[in-house]
Amino acid sequence: MPETARRERFEQTVLPHLDAAYNLARWLTRNDQDAQDVTQEACLRAFRFFDGYQGGNMRSWLLTIVRNTCFTWLHQNRPPDTNEVFDEEIHSAEFSGGPSPELQVLAGADKETLRRALEELPDVFREALVLREIEGMSYKEIADIASVSLGTVMSRLARARARLRQSLGARLGKES
Amino acid sequence: MSCELTQRFVPGYLDGELDLVRTIEMETHLKSCAACARELESQQALREAVRRGSLAYSAPAALRKSIQSSLRTSTATKDADRASAWFALLTWRWAAAFAVLVVCSVTAWQLVPALHGPFNNQQLAAEVLASHVRSLEANHLMDVASTDQHTVKPWFDGKLDFSPPVEDLAGDGYPLVGGRLDYLEGREVAALVYQRRKHFINVFVWPDANGVSPARALESRQGYNLMRWSRGGFQFWAASDVSAPDLAEFVRLLENRVSPGSK
Numbered sequence: 001m002p003e004t005a006r007r008e009r010f011e012q013t014v015l016p017h018l019d020a021a022y023n024l025a026r027w028l029t030r031n032d033q034d035a036q037d038v039t040q041e042a043c044l045r046a047f048r049f050f051d052g053y054q055g056g057n058m059r060s061w062l063l064t065i066v067r068n069t070c071f072t073w074l075h076q077n078r079p080p081d082t083n084e085v086f087d088e089e090i091h092s093a094e095f096s097g098g099p100s101p102e103l104q105v106l107a108g109a110d111k112e113t114l115r116r117a118l119e120e121l122p123d124v125f126r127e128a129l130v131l132r133e134i135e136g137m138s139y140k141e142i143a144d145i146a147s148v149s150l151g152t153v154m155s156r157l158a159r160a161r162a163r164l165r166q167s168l169g170a171r172l173g174k175e176s
Numbered sequence: 177m178s179c180e181l182t183q184r185f186v187p188g189y190l191d192g193e194l195d196l197v198r199t200i201e202m203e204t205h206l207k208s209c210a211a212c213a214r215e216l217e218s219q220q221a222l223r224e225a226v227r228r229g230s231l232a233y234s235a236p237a238a239l240r241k242s243i244q245s246s247l248r249t250s251t252a253t254k255d256a257d258r259a260s261a262w263f264a265l266l267t268w269r270w271a272a273a274f275a276v277l278v279v280c281s282v283t284a285w286q287l288v289p290a291l292h293g294p295f296n297n298q299q300l301a302a303e304v305l306a307s308h309v310r311s312l313e314a315n316h317l318m319d320v321a322s323t324d325q326h327t328v329k330p331w332f333d334g335k336l337d338f339s340p341p342v343e344d345l346a347g348d349g350y351p352l353v354g355g356r357l358d359y360l361e362g363r364e365v366a367a368l369v370y371q372r373r374k375h376f377i378n379v380f381v382w383p384d385a386n387g388v389s390p391a392r393a394l395e396s397r398q399g400y401n402l403m404r405w406s407r408g409g410f411q412f413w414a415a416s417d418v419s420a421p422d423l424a425e426f427v428r429l430l431e432n433r434v435s436p437g438s439k
């Protein structure tokens with residue numbers, strides 16, 4: 001049956017990237033159950049579009065679908081991003097605010113503190129950081145997945161890091 | 177390069193995404209500017225902390241399973257959808273007409289017993305084909321593997337209520353390679369396996385008291401050729417993926433070996 005053969009091919013080529021798919025969904029929804037729902041929906045959607053897959057980077061292809069499914073889901077199920085959303089082009093000069101924390105403070109950041117600080121970033125910043133630092137993707141790949149320009153990727157990453165650093169400094173500074 | 181520009185390009189520099197000219201400009205500036213060098217160090221420390229934090233989540237096993245089972249259901253439904261699209265073509269009018277047709281055919285069928293034959297043949301052909309395919313797929317081609325008809329024939333003793341004719345056609349290019357028990361038309365039958373180069377031929381044999389009919393090829397199904405005949409008190413069915421002429425040749429040879437009268 002062609003349908004079965006198609007499913008088997010899908011399972012062999014797409015499912016190896018399930019960890020990456022879930023990881024992105026998990027960071028964007030910030031919740032395990034929602035991430036599972038979104039990943040599942042994205043995979044079924046990917047299966048429907050599978051015939052349109054032209055070859056190339058399978059992980060990017062899948063993550064693009066996961067990303068779009070996530071943002072649709074967030075739009076329907078969550079109040080607008082509580083962290084104010086900046087227009088990157090207008091605010092692109094803003095990112096140096098506040099003294100940066102000491103190197104030792106950053107070096108001592110534990111996993112839980114890092115996780116919380118990352119979760120507090122606006123969605124598009126968190127997305128860029130997760131794709132870059134956890135998935136190790138290039139600017140070009142991130143730009144393709146998020147459908148933005150290379151310049152926007154660079155500016156999102158810069159501002160995501162600046163905010164993360166500030167937030168870590170505040171958290172760790174308080175504790176110590 | 178100014179401090180402001182340098183600081184803006186630090187992330188790209190760390191990520192190795194700057195072009196060569198900018199990279200050189202940055203490195204020149206970093207050598208002479210302590211503030212910018214500190215900024216670089218700080219971002220480097222941040223990046224290392226994030227990477228060291230092993231923040232990646234792995235997909236739960238339950239999710240993987242659930243996706244696989246959804247895919248299975250969705251493919252099954254799709255196949256079912258295709259089938260129901262066919263039924264959708266039948267409006268109730270057509271359905272009524274179809275029902276009348278069915279009633280008529282069933283009546284005709286019952287009134288004319290002679291029609292039973294071909295119908296049963298169709299069903300039996302499907303069974304034979306399924307047995308043939310299964311024997312190749314399940315790696316269960318033979319219960320007794322032997323090229324010696326005097327080993328294969330006695331093997332059936334005590335396993336069947338008849339003794340099937342077993343002939344070796346090695347001299348004609350169709351060596352006997354073994355036999356096994358199979359099940360057709362609700363009874364146990366002997367299956368004899370012959371080989372033609374890389375292809376296998378299954379010959380199914382069971383008693384058929386009143387049948388004497390010449391070999392006849394059935395329409396090939398799914399790339400397999402089927403032939404049936406009755407002779408010497410047995411009914412024979414042969415199934416294989418060898419070409420129709422090869423199978424016909426094989427059947428002719430086998431027919432000649434089995435004497436018309438004896439068992």
